[in-house]
Each structure stands twice: as C-alpha cells, then as structure tokens.
Amino acid sequence: MSVAPVSLAADKRATRFWLVAAASLLVVQVLSLALMGRVPICECGYVKLFEPGVNTAGNSQHISDWYTPSHIIHGFLFYFAATMLLRRASFGARLTLAVLVEMAWELLENSPIIIERYRTATMAIGYQGDSILNSAMDTVAMALGFLFASRAPVWLTIALAIGFEIVTALVIRDNLTLNVLMLVWPVEAIKAWQAAL
Template structure:
C-alpha cells in the first residue's frame, strides 16, 4: 500500500494539480450542460467528418492537431517566461490555460460566434469527452516539445497546421482568424470543400 506521504510530495504536487484541473474542467462543463459524450450514444476514437453533428463529440477529430500545437506553443512560451519553474508546474499552468479555453470555447457566446462567422453551422459545442481529450492532446504536444529539438517541434507544428489546412481547409490559425476577424473570402473557400 502506498502511503499518503509518498503520493503527495513536492515532486508530485504539480501532477496532482494538473489532474484536478482536468477533473474540475470536466465537472464545470457537465454543470453548464455540456453533453458527456456524443448524443449518438457511442464513443469513437476518431471522427473524421468536419461537417457533421458528431464533430467535436468523440475522442479525436481533425481539430485534435490544433490542440497538440497548443501544447507545443505553451511549452515554448512557458520555457521563455518561466524557465526556472519545474516541468510539472509549467505543465499544470499549460493545462490551466487549455482548460480555460475549453470552458470559454463551450460557452453559449463562443458557440454562437462560431456558428455565425464560420462554416460550422452544426457546431453546438464539444462533448465533455472531447474537451478532456483536447486537453490531453495539448499535454501530448507539451511533452513532445520538452523531448524534441526545437527544429522538430517547429516542423511538427507547421506540418500539423499545413495538413489540416490541406485536408479540411481549417486549422489553428484559420480558426483563430475566423473567430476574431472573419473574412468572407476565407469562409467561402472553406465552404467549397
């Protein structure tokens, strides 16, 4: 049996904090009425149709790469801003930021914004499962950035972004652009797929 002293140490504290951030995020999303899983009643590892009511409802989809890129970017930013902070605490901070985004992204105001200015007319928010999977994808990107050389992290981020732009005419940069400053030309180009 593992003693409580061994489980909760200074070294494990940031990882427990990360776990509780994810747990609280899932709890908050459930509390505000987000669906736990897809309304279809089943869970898929991958859902590849973006123009579908099941998009952002399963574990992974074409927007998962953008969350991996979040992790790569958060690692770089926190390495620059807080280089003395331990890896665990930087991961906890990145998880807090990603979780805050998942909460904001699933607010009624942002969901309506996506539906009004993008081609995502069938978007009604993420399932809780998808939001938690998105947070874990960010954590994967964060861990990869900590292990890969800088050039490989940059290549991975660019590769994922170019792949999603090529395959679904969307990605992290286009998503942010269309949310903040929607362009009719981009919307038309995305809708032509």
C-alpha cells in the same frame, strides 16, 4: 552526502504535487462542463477513437477529430511560452499552468457566446459545442504536445506544427491559424473557400 537523497525525495514530491494539480484541473474542467449542461459523450450513443467528418454531428464529440492537431500545437506553444516566461519554474508547474490555460479556453469555447461566434463567423455552421469527452481529450492532447515539445528538438516541434497546419488545411480547409483568424477577424473569402469543401 545525505543532501542528494533528500533533494531527490523533495523533487519527487514536487513532481507528484504538480501532476496531481494538473489532473485535478482536468477534473474541474469535466465537472464545470457537466454543470454547463454539456453532453458526456456523443448523443449518437457511442464513442469513436477518431471522427473523420468536419461538418457532421459527430465532430467535436468523440475522442479525437481533425481539430486534435490544433490542441497538440497549443501544447507546443504553451511549452515554449512557459519556458521563455517562467524559466525558474519547475516542469510540473509549467505543465500545470498550461493545463489551466487550456481548461479556461475549453470552458470559454463551450460557452454560448463562443458557440454562437463559431456558427456565425467560421465554417462551423452547425457547431453545438464539444462533448465532455472531446473537451477533456483536447486538454490531454495539449498536454501530450507540451510533453513532446519538452523532449523533442525545437526544429522537429516546429516542423510537426507546420505539417499539422498544412495537412489539416488541405484536408478540411481549416487549422489552428485559420480558426483563430476567423474567430477574431472573419474574412469572407476564407469563409467562402472553407464552405466549398
């Protein structure tokens, strides 16, 4: 009878450990972006909950924007990948790995080579990189997507991802699929269509 409480206490300690590890990675991301010279918040001097403009100076500078759904979808994808590949790992370990992958992407995305790639190959002609706030919130959005996918039925998660992709394609002529395609293999017809917004 005494095994269950010990096991429960060990589970709580393990969960706490992985949550601290995930939060620590977010701190590392913030510090790394600061060392890279990224601005803490929008140079406009204020913080907005949502930036509706796409090709504006405020895009990728505030708490959320039209690219936030892409980061939520990252969380969906990371959850399903981690569940398939790391079946025996705890939820906390999988979440921490997802935060690590998202952090690595955020640091790469804000490197000069990727910023320049966005400017030349995608619709983000004036892209200057993310503010530290926006980048950190992108990672939080991914974690929320991961948590949602862990609780919701698979069909609902897939439907929501498709919905996000359709809505952002209709509203801003961009989404996760188009963003990846244009970053990896630019298509001039898509670039022209996006530029006509």
